[in-house]
Amino acid sequence: MPAPTSAPRTLYDKVFDDHVVYSGSGDTLLYIDRHLVHEVTSPQAFEGLRNAGRKVRRSDCTLVTVDHNIPTISRKNFKSISTFIGEPDSRAQCAALEDNVKEFGLTYFGMDDKRQGIVHIIGPEQGFTLPGTTVVCGDSHTSTHGAFGALAFGIGTSEVEHVLATQCLPQAKSKNMRISVEGKLAEGVTSKDIVLHIIGIIGTAGGTGCVIEFAGSAIRNLSMEARMSICNMSIEGGARAGMIAPDEITFTYLKGRPLSPRDGEEWDKAEAYWRTLKSDAGAKYDIEVEIKAEDIVPTVTWGTSPQDTVGIDGVVPSPESFPEAQRPNVVRSLQYMGLEPGTPMDQVKIDKAFLGSCTNGRIEDLRSAARVIIASEKNGGPSKVAGHVEAMIVPGSGLVKQQAEAEGLDVIFKRAGFDWREAGCSMCLGMNPDQLKPQERCASTSNRNFEGRQGAGGRTHLMSPAMVAAAALSGHLVDVRKLTGTHGGEDGGLKITSYSDYLTPVTVPAPAVEPTEQTAQGQTPVKAAAAASAGLPKFTVVKGFAAPMWEANVDTDKIIPKQFLKTLLRTGLGAALFWPLRYDVKTGEEIPDFVLNKEPYRHSSLLVCTGPNFGCGSSREHAPWALNDFGIRCVMAPSFGDIFKNNCFKNGMLPLELPQADLDALYEDASAGLELAVDLENEVVVRPNGKPAVPFKIDAFRRHCLLNGLDDIGLTLEHRAEIEKFEEKRSAVWPWLDGVGYAKKGQKVIAVPVGGAKKSATEW
Template identity: 70%
Template sequence: MPGTLKTPRTLYDKIWDDHVVDAQADGTTLLYIDRHLVHEVTSPQAFEGLRNAGRSVRRPDCTLATVDHNVPTISRKNFTNVGNFIEEPDSRAQCVALEDNVKEFGLTYFGMTDRRQGIVHIIGPEQGFTLPGTTIVCGDSHTSTHGAFGAIAFGIGTSEVEHVLATQTLLQRKSKNMRISVDGTLPEGVTSKDVILHIIGTIGTAGGTGCVIEYAGSVFRGFSMEARMSVCNMSIEAGARAGMVAPDEITFAYLRNRPLAPPPGEAWDRAEAYWRTLVSDEGAKFDVEVKIRAEDIIPTLTWGTSPQDTVPITGVVPDPQNITDPTKRASVERSLKYMGLTPNTRMEDITVDKVFLGSCTNGRIEDLRSAAKVVLAAGPGASVAPDVHAMIVPGSGLVKQQAEAEGLDVIFKRAGFDWREAGCSMCLGMNPDQLKPGQRCASTSNRNFEGRQGAGGRTHLMSPAMAAAAAMTGKLTDVRKYLGGSQTTGGSAPLKITSPYDYLDPPQVPPAPVALAPSDIPSIADQATSVPSSIPPFRIVKGIAAPLAIENVDTDMIIPKQFLKTLKRTGLANALFYTLRKDPHTGKDTDFVLNRQPYDKAKILVCTGQNFGCGSSREHAPWSLNDFGIRCIIAPSFAEIFKTNTMQNGMLPITLSPEECKELFNDASEGLDLEVDLEKLEIRREKGRPSIPFEAESFRRHCLLNGLDDIGLTLVKGDAIQTFEERRSETWPWLDGFGYVKGGRIQASAVRTKKKIDW
């Protein structure tokens, strides 16, 4: 009706509403996905699923693939092919599989001979593939990086990777709105990495659970796009589904003339006009509000094995005796033991063995410049401290090329840094770049979980500038000691700054649309075949329950990285909690609960700690639990991606109160069976103890009870997807036709043919 007032909406609300294909009464929504990034670790099983079902990739023009996790970062001067260059067999197999899959399914691919190859979350923004107002997914939890452009971007598991490839949609439930505002003036030496570490230390790794965070306030408004990406990148470490910053002039300036951004002229003007509407309305409702003073943040780093274990560089290692909660105290004690630290030790007294500067958090040109300034400030002739190995790993081939044009590589190499090729490198150590047991690393990456950078390795997270300072001194160091009021460069010439556009392929004008006969365009409904579901029904599970009293059980703990190099979904039972089940020195079984009878036959896991399954979006964690025989996990709270991944595999995550979890933990400790009845929504106990009711989302409950496959359910909505795509092409035409084919772009109409794309 004329004059009717519209309900104020948040940035997240607006983009969500624009992508709804279909919504069910219980809130389950079929969401259209604009951009899909693919890498070698979480995709092999997805492509195999398509192959087995006879399905094609729905929108090759909306998919971009690269290799990053497994690739060595040594010189590629002698590179001939992936098969010869990558020595580790399982790493090689995953990279070769991706190359085979992109050829078979006709996808755009940046391989190791392509200067555009790099970390998936760096190449997306770099190429203009990441755009405001879009939905973006990848089989990697740090997909939240792309939210810096005013996009809904989040990590997904392998089953969901397959779902997007087949349907270009995902079944999702809307998250809550959370806003974190940082206003004021940041003190000297404080960067975006310090800001996000301070935020995580304030709200905890579960502080954003169930939410999408919008970062607001003068500090974020003043940040560059690189700085915003670093913040959004680590939103997942705060438990959030995604992080976002509203697009503005800084965003538009970054994107203008990127190869895959709308070309200058009418297309750009139309896109920018839409992007300017992507701000939270005045009076929009946020379910959670957090306000932080910029002046309260000083250079920050981590001391323990969780991103929430933060402390100012001027602080000390915490003392567990000051913590009253027994579970939290036990967690701190465990972290201190693993990190080899003594309570109340000054952070600046801790020495390091290695320094790693890179990752999707801090592998961009701005990060390298920040570190180079510290090296220069150390003075002429200054070098990396003795017995410290410091490595610089650019986030992409283009970042490396730009850094070399600016002379940053010379600054680093002259000081004794190891200058590497692009890749994920030591961020998670799936490649040869790893810590040895007991080695301590000053790292610019995003996670400090046990064994994250190498079995027994100890990680302290910090900013690039702080990492550079640690490299020069050999210990954790307050970077402000290198930053005088004028931020001098030790008598050296100022850094040379070049334009990133000098290293991008020139914008391409799309070719004329390809006219197709209706018979040439396959209907999505044609692919809704009667392929049998591989999901076993979950109705009643009865059996031994294993008790676990650990907080923040992360995916690296559930399954260490060395077991991620698999092309299958099975055979991972022995990998489950491997570092807890095996003595690192002898290789023999420990006294961990799953090694003991009767728990070695457990079907249910009862955890008393919050935030079970935090960390990566990779599906290997539920695969290993399922392979072991555990069909149900009970905990006070779950990381959202892990929770979804379990249900995709016919497993049931149950959220109960801490008190109820403690009751069931005690039952499990007595060796009693539990019986989980999904149909009646209750957990039955032995010895006449009262049953405990639980809740489950109605749609997910229906799918679990009947063993239904999400893809098959979605494909029957082919008409709705087709209708949405037609409206999308009319409203946002710049989202169609992405691709690098014979120097131009693929038209959206062309990619729906069954012909293989010439890539």
């Protein structure tokens, strides 16, 4: 499929262009090569398929696991999810996923499968993630897979349903951003330090509307696992995705993995294509950032945003050192974190240490931590976890755990006093039993330090695996180089094994019923599916009270915390909207001063926020669901997190970007308890008492869909012919993408029709 233009293109441009199914009015329709599914963001998607009589279009391009909700305690006595998971809502989500994969005939790594793990670790581990592919998942850290030169991004639940039904997504083209890190990294500085340093420079909104390409000699010299850590946190910089051009390091990593192209002609053809996936000389970027590697030191966070970074040799900042508009947020962060300005970071005492997550739960991360323990002991430093600290190591997958144990890493950790766990997301987001208690302070390898992220009232400092290990041994944040000293660059005598010793072929569940005659003759699942659309409520004029908010970077954890994500429904979340701000975390009582706890704002249908980057953070669609359920159908702000903005449109809501001066005027009206009206037909916000209306403009296609309550899946299914034509070309040009490893070569796997016979998930 030749590019539509000969002009120099970026890596992002090339992958995007190679997946265009249709381009007309509205967003471009992109084909999705790889879809990863987990238990938290999928129940409502499968229910939507069921209600519309639709099937999964490409089961051979879909991989499912459980990770967010599951306990990480020993599975020695595991028999089933129903008996092993104690928390009712978590158990219900996991059980629902097992029912769904059986009904729809999907490949599933369950808790009794050694290949189970965090969704963004098992994809690359299995070779499911490949260069030049489009990869999506109902999780914002899908950006991880961009390390392979894939276009990978998080999606909301409505889009999960969309991909399951059509294998496509309507997408607007993002801007191109390049971040180059040149030079040699100092001893003790890792990829986690690089990405924290970057986010500290560009901020959590610096990449909004962009796909970031990470480049430069420091990036090229990183291993694949280190590259994944950097791309993983692209979303923390506000970007839609992060990408790194594939090279020899990429190809070596992928060779021989179960779902990689097969050795021989297929591999040679794939590699030849992958080598074209680099930005052309002269390609234009909308934003460029250059960073010197030697400027990066071991880095930690001090506040409640990933942009709140400082070198470990620095101090807790003072609010006065920030622009005046940012100071209220800084004051709130310091109060929440219990920190005083001027406190040296290496004197901050911790209560817990967590090593794991999709950012840093791979074998190299575990080796890095083990080397710190070994080097500290050699240098006469601490060799055991400090007495007041609880420390846990959570491998990112069952195969990572198996490999670590074969290398003896578990022995090193347990001897030092670390708790050695089973694979899962664990304390990264605390949707499982691994949580912080109020005011407990944690040194963490995870990706977010939002308020309550690891447990209500918990305080999180982000850092590298080596820094977490050093903090656990010392009992406080510390420069890892003080423990490793002259032994910092040594291997530590670890036994290094190859991943290939732990991989096994992936098999696919057979269809629960035989293909119909029509399907055997070539009718696709989309042609066979009903084109019925559930539809959305029309958005014409929304009038009412507007809740005024002034905060910047209102993240999705503030809008709806993770403890409310265990619902199987899209409704019922309004009472939990803005829970951390609206209720006392200890008593559950309303905080009288919070806007939604006051009259007339208890009945708001609009929200005016004067701070930028509203809805940053997770891809969870629960945030707009909660706003919608409360009754708020329009949020007005200077800017929005990309995924949140998209999720609002998917739910018939209007995320309205307005100039600061207009927002300030509307904020005054809202603060006075006056009603506003958002008139989408005429594209104005009507103000009270004869004040001049505020005009606005939104994308014409978005406006058309909102006014008419149009459902995206129904719109996509109007392009059935284009989808099938694209798939024919895809199979001819990139045959290794047609589920090789899941099914016999050249044979597509047909999804299980709704209502078909069921098969035990454990038989696979």
